Every structure is written in structure tokens, then in C-alpha cells.
Amino acid sequence: DSGVTQTPKHLITATGQRVTLRCSPRSGDLSVYWYQQSLDQGLQFLIQYYNGEERAKGNILERFSAQQFPDLHSELNLSSLELGDSALYFCASSVGRGGGGYTFGSGTRLTVV
Amino acid sequence: KNQVEQSPQSLIILEGKNCTLQCNYTVSPFSNLRWYKQDTGRGPVSLTIMTFSENTKSNGRYTATLDADTKQSSLHITASQLSDSASYICVVSTTDSWGKLQFGAGTQVVVTP
Numbered sequence: 001d002s003g004v005t006q007t008p009k010h011l012i013t014a015t016g017q018r019v020t021l022r023c024s025p026r027s028g029d030l031s032v033y034w035y036q037q038s039l040d041q042g043l044q045f046l047i048q049y050y051n052g053e054e055r056a057k058g059n060i061l062e063r064f065s066a067q068q069f070p071d072l073h074s075e076l077n078l079s080s081l082e083l084g085d086s087a088l089y090f091c092a093s094s095v096g097r098g099g100g101g102y103t104f105g106s107g108t109r110l111t112v113v
Numbered sequence: 114k115n116q117v118e119q120s121p122q123s124l125i126i127l128e129g130k131n132c133t134l135q136c137n138y139t140v141s142p143f144s145n146l147r148w149y150k151q152d153t154g155r156g157p158v159s160l161t162i163m164t165f166s167e168n169t170k171s172n173g174r175y176t177a178t179l180d181a182d183t184k185q186s187s188l189h190i191t192a193s194q195l196s197d198s199a200s201y202i203c204v205v206s207t208t209d210s211w212g213k214l215q216f217g218a219g220t221q222v223v224v225t226p
Contacts, residue, residue: 002156042218043157043202090156101147102204102214104156 004105012111018079023091032074035090116140119217134220136186136203144208151200
């Protein structure tokens with residue numbers, strides 16, 4: 001157990017729907033990062049939050065949004081889902097900027113049918 | 114063009130043999146380089162992290178080297194085991210980033226009996 005908790009582990013939904021992925025960072029970590037990994041692809045950075053504020057943005061679609069709550073957990077909202085959104089979505093956390101290391105969760109596997 | 118290039122893309126080795134994975138990067142200004150191991154469908158797990166002044170770092174049968182002058186790193190796996198079958202990802206961070214790391218595409222290692 002890495003200390004980073006992601007729920008749900010698996011999610012199957014239809015095109016056009018909206019889903020919410022949840023991440024609880026490791027105790028003491030202030031930064032949360034979201035990554036997308038499509039089949040046989042590398043990790044693509046989506047967005048980072050630090051202590052409730054958005055700090056960095058990557059290749060995140062406008063249909064996707066995220067937020068970090070006062071208790072530091074984060075949610076990634078995916079709307080108007082398309083088949084191509086099927087992927088593993090990973091959350092990672094770190095104490096600050098990430099220089100001391102990242103810890104990844106076990107991911108949420110999203111399947112859009 | 115990806116700022117972190119890994120080679121080979123994939124590798125098949127016999128159990129008990131050694132292998133070396135390569136990572137070349139152009140990311141600047143350099144802060145640190147990490148190697149992660151990612152089992153299929155699981156979150157990446159950190160193996161090593163090296164800063165500018167570190168040339169080598171070991172974690173069990175895994176040994177990473179870093180040449181910051183040539184911007185090259187390698188990961189050596191000694192006496193491979195079946196459980197070493199995974200994707201190995203090189204990740205480089207800059208001193209001015211807010212955690213938006215540069216990921217390599219990974220090297221897929223398959224260890225056969």
C-alpha cells in the first residue's frame with residue numbers, strides 16, 4: 001500500500017456520461033497530481049494541485065476538470081465521455097513540489113463503452 | 114519531441130541474466146532523475162532518485178547511474194527475476210517546475226524462464 005488511495009478501482013460507463021474519480025493523498029502530502037495512461041502509452045500529466053490551489057496544467061481536455069478540497073483529497077471529473085477516454089487514471093502525491101519524490105496510487109481503470 | 118528518450122523500447126531477457134536500460138534527456142535546468150517500475154495495470158513505484166551530484170544509486174538488484182554532463186542515465190538490473198517483468202520509466206524534473214515532470218515512454222522488460 002503506497003498510502004495514496006484511489007477510488008473506484010474500476011469504472012465502466014457509456015459515452016456521453018460523466019464520472020468522478022477520487023484520490024486521497026498520502027498523509028502529510030500537500031500536492032496531488034493526475035495522470036492519464038492510455039493502453040500501451042506513457043503517462044500523460046493532466047493537472048497538479050497544491051494545498052487546494054491549481055499549480056500546473058498539462059494536456060487536460062476542457063471536458064475534464066479537477067479540484068482539491070480542504071482535507072486535501074482531490075477529484076477528477078470527466079464529462080461528455082468518449083471511447084478514447086478509456087484509460088488508466090493515476091493520482092500521485094508529494095509533500096511539496098515533488099523534489100523529494102512522488103508516490104503513485106494504484107489507479108482507476110476507466111472503460112467507456 | 115520528447116525531452117526524455119528511453120531505449121530500448123522493449124527487451125526480452127532470460128531469468129538470471131543482467132540487462133541495462135538507457136535514458137537520455139534534454140530537460141533543463143536539471144533537478145533530479147528518477148527511475149520507476151510499473152507493473153502492468155499498477156501504479157509506478159519509485160526505484161531510485163538521483164540529484165545532479167550523484168553518480169550512482171542502488172536499490173537491491175537495481176543500480177542507476179547518472180552522467181549529468183552528457184545527460185544520460187542507465188538502470189542496470191542484476192540477476193533478473195521473473196518479477197522484474199515490467200515497464201521501467203525514466204522521469205526527469207527541472208528546478209523551475211511545479212512538479213510537472215518529464216516522463217520517458219518506458220522500456221518494457223520481459224524476463225523469461
